[in-house]
Amino acid sequence: xxxxxxxxxxxxxxxxxxxxxxxxxxxxxxxxxxxxxxxxxxxxxxxxxxxxxxxxxxxxxxxxxxxxxxxxxxxxxxxxxxxxxxxxxxxxxxxxxxxxxxxxxxxxxxxxxxxxxxxxxxxxxxxxxxxxxxxxxxxxxxxxxxxxxxxxxxxxxxxxxxxxxxxxxxxxxxxxxxxxxxxxxxxxxxxxxxxxxxxxxxxxxxxxxxxxxxxxxxxxxxxxxxxxxxxxxxxxxxxxxxxxxxxxxxxxxxxxxxxxxxxxxxxxxxxxxxxxxxxxxxxxxxxxxxxxxxxxxxxxxxxxxxxxxxxxxxxxxxxxxxxxxxxxxxxxxxxxxxxxxxxxxxxxxxxxxxxxxxxxxxxxxxxxxxxxxxxxxxxxxxx
Amino acid sequence: xxxxxxxxxxxxxxxxxxxxxxxxxxxxxxxxxxxxxxxxxxxxxxxxxxxxxxxxxxxxxxxxxxxxxxxxxxxxxxxxxxxxxxxxxxxxxxxxxxxxxxxxxxxxxxxxxxxxxxxxxxxxxxxxxxxxxxxxxxxxxxxxxxxxxxxxxxxxxxxxxxxxxxxxxxxxxxxxxxxxxxxxxxxxxxxxxxxxxxxxxxxxxxxxxxxxxxxxxxxxxxxxxxxxxxxxxxxxxxxxxxxxxxxxxxxxxxxxxxxxxxxxxxxxxxxxxxxxxxxxxxxxxxxxxxxxxxxxxxxxxxxxxxx
Numbered sequence: 050x051x052x053x054x055x056x057x058x059x060x061x062x063x064x065x066x067x068x069x070x071x072x073x074x075x076x077x078x079x080x081x082x083x084x085x086x087x088x089x090x091x092x093x094x095x096x097x098x099x100x101x102x103x104x105x106x107x108x109x110x111x112x113x114x115x116x117x118x119x120x121x122x123x124x125x126x127x128x129x130x131x132x133x134x135x136x137x138x139x140x141x142x143x144x145x146x147x148x149x150x151x152x153x154x155x156x157x158x159x160x161x162x163x164x165x166x167x168x169x170x171x172x173x174x175x176x177x178x179x180x181x182x183x184x185x186x187x188x189x190x191x192x193x194x195x196x197x198x199x200x201x202x203x204x205x206x207x208x209x210x211x212x213x214x215x216x217x218x219x220x221x222x223x224x225x226x227x228x229x230x231x232x233x234x235x236x237x238x239x240x241x242x243x244x245x246x247x248x249x250x251x252x253x254x255x256x257x258x259x260x261x262x263x264x265x266x267x268x269x270x271x272x273x274x275x276x277x278x279x280x281x282x283x284x285x286x287x288x289x290x291x292x293x294x295x296x297x298x299x300x301x302x303x304x305x306x307x308x309x310x311x312x313x314x315x316x317x318x319x320x321x322x323x324x325x326x327x328x329x330x331x332x333x334x335x336x337x338x339x340x341x342x343x344x345x346x347x348x349x350x351x352x353x354x355x356x357x358x359x360x361x362x363x364x365x366x367x368x369x370x371x372x373x374x375x376x377x378x379x380x381x382x383x384x385x386x387x388x389x390x391x392x393x394x395x396x397x398x399x400x401x402x403x404x405x406x407x408x409x410x411x412x413x414x415x416x417x418x419x420x421x422x423x424x425x426x427x428x429x430x431x432x
Numbered sequence: 433x434x435x436x437x438x439x440x441x442x443x444x445x446x447x448x449x450x451x452x453x454x455x456x457x458x459x460x461x462x463x464x465x466x467x468x469x470x471x472x473x474x475x476x477x478x479x480x481x482x483x484x485x486x487x488x489x490x491x492x493x494x495x496x497x498x499x500x501x502x503x504x505x506x507x508x509x510x511x512x513x514x515x516x517x518x519x520x521x522x523x524x525x526x527x528x529x530x531x532x533x534x535x536x537x538x539x540x541x542x543x544x545x546x547x548x549x550x551x552x553x554x555x556x557x558x559x560x561x562x563x564x565x566x567x568x569x570x571x572x573x574x575x576x577x578x579x580x581x582x583x584x585x586x587x588x589x590x591x592x593x594x595x596x597x598x599x600x601x602x603x604x605x606x607x608x609x610x611x612x613x614x615x616x617x618x619x620x621x622x623x624x625x626x627x628x629x630x631x632x633x634x635x636x637x638x639x640x641x642x643x644x645x646x647x648x649x650x651x652x653x654x655x656x657x658x659x660x661x662x663x664x665x666x667x668x669x670x671x672x673x674x675x676x677x678x679x680x681x682x683x684x685x686x687x688x689x690x691x692x693x694x695x696x697x698x699x700x701x702x703x704x705x706x707x708x709x710x711x712x713x714x715x716x717x718x719x720x721x722x723x724x725x726x727x728x729x730x731x732x733x734x735x736x737x738x739x
Contacts, residue, residue, distance in 0.1 A: 114547060115541075115546055116548050117549075117552070267698040267705075268698060268705045270705075270709050271660060273548075273655055273657045273658060273660070274658065274660045275651045275653070275655050275658065276650045276651050276658065277660070277691075277695065279650065279651055280443065280446075280447065280692070281695050281698065283443075284692075284695055284696050285699045287436055288435055288699065289699065289700075300548050300549055300655050300656070303651070303653060303655065304651055326552060330551070331487070331552065331554055331555040331556075332551070332552070332555060335551075
């Protein structure tokens with residue numbers, strides 16, 4: 050009994066600490082608040098935009114900034130919007146799912162009427178959208194059918210399969226051993242869409258060039274376990290002689306780059322230009338394994354979405370797909386890429402990109418599969 | 433596809449190293465009668481302390497020293513709260529672990545402006561791997577024993593050291609007697625508080641080495657939450673071995689081997705990933721059942737002997 054009460058107290062203490070932690074999160078944003086008057090000032094300088102911005106108050110919901118990829122890309126979009134005179138504020142609401150809804154509700158109470166949140170927060174936003182029909186919700190990085198959505202909800206979907214397709218082609222072309230890998234953090238439909246596109250790219254390269262490159266797709270089990278990721282890659286390099294690695298694993302991906310440095314293999318980054326990020330860092334030598342990065346321009350998409358909403362375009366109750374054609378996904382074409390990837394491979398990638406843009410080539414998507422089994426069978430073909 | 437068994441074993445030893453240190457850390461306080469759940473947080477703090485020290489002082493060994501120092505410091509914080517402040521140890525450890533999760537990110541943010549990892553902001557330093565002369569040329573054994581991280585050899589030494597300390601020295605005897613019966617120990621003039629601090633000192637040392645291994649040998653940067661439960665695994669490893677240092681190391685090795693197995697199978701087999709991620713824990717449950725059945729069996733034999 051005594052022990053039980055001890056644990057109850059412990060649990061309460063834990064909860065209260067967590068509560069303190071998260072309620073202070075929005076308060077941590079004095080910078081954003083301080084920027085608001087500044088933003089107004091620039092808005093006055095440009096009266097046309099000030100008018101446009103007058104009725105939209107934008108809240109960007111994110112667990113934490115500082116991931117150097119997905120969340121930060123969205124934040125760059127917010128910065129752009131602030132520059133244009135919009136009232137846009139970022140809310141870091143932490144990782145406790147039980148508090149998401151309350152915290153998003155908080156932002157609505159503060160008068161924010163356009164909520165940007167990633168697919169992680171779909172359920173909470175959906176519940177609130179029903180309750181607050183005047184508030185608009187834009188969920189990005191998700192894929193929903195119109196009948197699943199309300200009139201004040203819009204969904205942005207990134208065709209990560211298209212970008213992954215191109216880097217998949219490159220991986221197959223660059224592999225000398227005939228084995229490439231895609232290692233991901235946790236399983237979810239968006240991540241599987243990356244994997245599907247990558248596998249499709251390798252397959253098409255095999256078909257076009259008569260090669261037989263195999264793909265390993267493996268899961269780390271966490272977004273922040275670089276140690277496990279590193280060992281996973283070292284094992285693949287050892288047992289399968291894998292020599293091109295594609296990371297779709299958030300923070301765990303840093304472990305993949307270290308494994309590539311250690312084994313002298315190639316890496317492909319994700320979401321933002323990870324070659325540049327490392328080149329500008331304290332460890333520039335780690336950049337020299339990253340051939341290219343698959344880009345996902347979250348920030349740009351939020352800016353263009355805001356403009357569409359302001360112009361009164363009908364984006365509601367449907368999913369807007371942004372892919373290669375909208376420049377929302379792509380790959381980094383820098384000097385390192387040009388120096389290390391042969392010209393014919395680069396040309397093939399550019400040509401495939403054009404074909405996807407014009408619609409003459411259709412890249413396989415995870416959302417095309419009728420069932421999980423079909424997806425697994427697809428992976429099996431090149432395993 | 434072919435699994436390189438020798439490399440697999442070498443890998444398992446590497447993966448076990450932080451667990452062995454974690455187990456030894458928990459073992460030291462357990463021997464003094466304190467169940468220290470704070471090991472997890474102590475390792476996390478030490479991992480950050482190590483890379484911070486290495487970056488600012490520009491030296492691998494300074495990093496190792498800072499990692500150990502952070503371990504000692506965090507050990508002292510828990511010890512002070514529990515032994516001098518008379519707080520409940522469970523509550524202190526839970527609070528400490530929660531504080532460490534947020535606190536490490538906060539300190540990293542203060543130092544670097546990053547909230548996720550120091551991989552860009554801090555220069556990476558790696559503790560060297562050691563190639564042992566002669567042994568490295570022995571066909572199979574050489575690849576397993578030689579070429580490991582320096583800290584892995586330190587871990588092996590520490591297992592022996594802890595055994596020696598507990599069984600062969602006066603301090604060890606006192607630690608064990610305080611753990612067995614603090615009142616009796618006090619009645620013969622042993623200061624329970626002082627012994628508690630000494631136990632936490634060793635605990636901090638090993639936790640520090642565990643964190644240093646994670647952030648300066650396995651990978652070469654700090655990332656939020658990078659310990660991922662390895663402290664708790666070490667804690668349960670020494671629990672399964674009943675506080676025996678060699679047994680704890682062997683159980684840690686079992687964890688390391690099963691984790692390595694599940695990783696290898698992820699790339700090599702078609703088993704569902706969810707099942708593979710279960711392997712280390714499934715192996716633990718099975719091992720616990722067997723060890724407890726064995727001890728029941730032994731007890732019964734002793735009782736029968738008495739009759």
